[in-house]
Amino acid sequence: MAKSASEAVAIPPEVLAKYEPVIGLEVHVQLLTKTKIFCGCSTRFGDPPNSNVCPVCLGLPGTLPVLNKRAVEMAMRAALALNCTVQERSRFARKNYFYPDLPKGYQISQYELPLATGGWLEIEVGGAKKRVGITRLHLEEDAAKNLHEGFAHSAEKAYIDYNRCGTPLSEIVSEPDIRSSEEAYAYLTTLRQIMLYTGVSDCNMEEGSLRCDANVSVRLRGSKEFGTKVEVKNLNSFRYLQKALEYEIERHIGVLESGGRLSQETRLWNQAEGHTVSMRSKERAHDYRYFPEPDLLPVHISAAWREEVRRTLPELPAAKRARFISTYGITPYDAEVLTATRALADYFESVVRAGAPGKAAANWMQTELLRRLKDSAKEIAESPVSPAALADLVKLVESSQITGAIGKKVFATMFESGRAASEIVAAEGLAAQVGENTIEQAARDVIEKNPGNVTKFKAGNEGVFQFFVGQVMRATHGQANPQAVNNILRKLLS
Ligand code: ADP
Ligand code: ZN
Ligand code: MG
Numbered sequence: 001m002a003k004s005a006s007e008a009v010a011i012p013p014e015v016l017a018k019y020e021p022v023i024g025l026e027v028h029v030q031l032l033t034k035t036k037i038f039c040g041c042s043t044r045f046g047d048p049p050n051s052n053v054c055p056v057c058l059g060l061p062g063t064l065p066v067l068n069k070r071a072v073e074m075a076m077r078a079a080l081a082l083n084c085t086v087q088e089r090s091r092f093a094r095k096n097y098f099y100p101d102l103p104k105g106y107q108i109s110q111y112e113l114p115l116a117t118g119g120w121l122e123i124e125v126g127g128a129k130k131r132v133g134i135t136r137l138h139l140e141e142d143a144a145k146n147l148h149e150g151f152a153h154s155a156e157k158a159y160i161d162y163n164r165c166g167t168p169l170s171e172i173v174s175e176p177d178i179r180s181s182e183e184a185y186a187y188l189t190t191l192r193q194i195m196l197y198t199g200v201s202d203c204n205m206e207e208g209s210l211r212c213d214a215n216v217s218v219r220l221r222g223s224k225e226f227g228t229k230v231e232v233k234n235l236n237s238f239r240y241l242q243k244a245l246e247y248e249i250e251r252h253i254g255v256l257e258s259g260g261r262l263s264q265e266t267r268l269w270n271q272a273e274g275h276t277v278s279m280r281s282k283e284r285a286h287d288y289r290y291f292p293e294p295d296l297l298p299v300h301i302s303a304a305w306r307e308e309v310r311r312t313l314p315e316l317p318a319a320k321r322a323r324f325i326s327t328y329g330i331t332p333y334d335a336e337v338l339t340a341t342r343a344l345a346d347y348f349e350s351v352v353r354a355g356a357p358g359k360a361a362a363n364w365m366q367t368e369l370l371r372r373l374k375d376s377a378k379e380i381a382e383s384p385v386s387p388a389a390l391a392d393l394v395k396l397v398e399s400s401q402i403t404g405a406i407g408k409k410v411f412a413t414m415f416e417s418g419r420a421a422s423e424i425v426a427a428e429g430l431a432a433q434v435g436e437n438t439i440e441q442a443a444r445d446v447i448e449k450n451p452g453n454v455t456k457f458k459a460g461n462e463g464v465f466q467f468f469v470g471q472v473m474r475a476t477h478g479q480a481n482p483q484a485v486n487n488i489l490r491k492l493l494s
Helices: 069-081 181-198 238-257 303-311 317-328 332-338 342-353 358-375 387-398 404-417 421-427 436-449 451-458 464-475 482-493
Strands: 019-030 092-096 106-110 116-125 128-141 145-147 159-161 168-174 210-220 230-235 265-270 275-281
Touching: 019 181, 019 238, 069 116, 069 128, 069 168, 069 181, 069 303, 106 128, 116 181, 128 181, 181 210, 181 238, 181 317, 210 238, 230 238, 230 275, 238 265, 238 275, 317 332, 317 342, 317 358, 332 342, 332 358, 342 358, 342 387, 358 387, 358 404, 387 404, 387 421, 404 421, 436 464, 436 482, 451 464, 451 482, 464 482
Parallel strands: 230 265
Antiparallel strands: 019 168, 019 210, 092 106, 116 128, 128 168, 145 159, 210 230, 265 275
């Protein structure tokens, strides 16, 4: 690994522990509108370069922007889901800078009057929940994309694809409330999940529809003052964000411990070399000369419109988790797995609606279905086993018509063939060897022959129960389903 002398020294844990990291994230999400924010061009990803452009998004003189109402609505959805106050009046501003990916010479963004302010997002790290404040959420247009590879003259020049220019973005700025790289990771994944639930963005990091810049500083624990912050860019994945922050936190502590001072700057994460490099210092930072956009009216959002949008919000992940735990009696861990996406949560509820007990449905989905989907690189929507079909299998096992072990084999066949559980069981003669009637007969015999133990059990000696189970299993030559034996004995002994 490349390292400079000052960065190479490993810092002892007790020294690291003296400091507290302070982190704030700026996240850009691409809004899932069909057309761009100020013109009618398509926002489709992956089209041939410069095929979705017009005089407006190319910034030709004499053209005027027209605000896309759907973009405002989507930003509002995002803002409401993040507990922000949607402002009745917000305004666009010009952010001026010169770069080839910005044909007008300015980006239309929002500055002093953002669309929404003062929200929060709840994260959970190591079992502890905490709220991270959201300073603001505003609307802006995306820039074009510079292409440095893959074209005839890529060696001498850069190419520009203006398809992305004018795609609507929401920038979401957090308060400096984040205190570790793990919390930063949790914030970004939670934010992404909420954006996906609300359908505001597809949050595809590889395609650039979710982008994150991290601001980080450190201070001595107990100190009220913030330290000098550094902005880290080029964080193309959740893991890079966490790694870059870990690196940067140690670097800051190293500088301070050796008596140095940090400079406010922007740095780039270099994943290949595992470190950050300075991109520009704050002194050389841009002065964007913001001013109100004269070509667009201020945005007015009536209370009625806002409430209409609020009504269309889906149940959000945290509320869904809590409801799953209380309604279906599943564990917090199960609830987290099953609410990872709306599609997964809907699948689970369909299995339960088709008659499977919640706990059993949760287990079968996690141990069998999710594993097989993962192995075959399939989404839940592509599952060869429908919720109703899985419910039928779960019911066969729950009623002891087949054993759990057989159930797993049946599931494998269902997944491969798409056939129904009952059909597979019948065709392959898999029904449990010992029917419920036989088990019940054996249980009655055992109870009748052991009145002493029955008395003990009724007096509260729970340990005796296993004796009965063992006797019934022996009487059925170990072929009975233990769960069925348990259920029947409980019924007869109560
Ligand atoms: P700037 O003026 O450089 O844009 P802002 O105050 O607007 O800075 O904050 C930008 C981001 O940096 C926000 O997410 C905020 O939470 C975060 N931030 C601000 N101060 C600090 C700090 N001292 N340490 C870490 N993050 C910070
Ligand atoms: Zn256009
Ligand atoms: Mg700022």
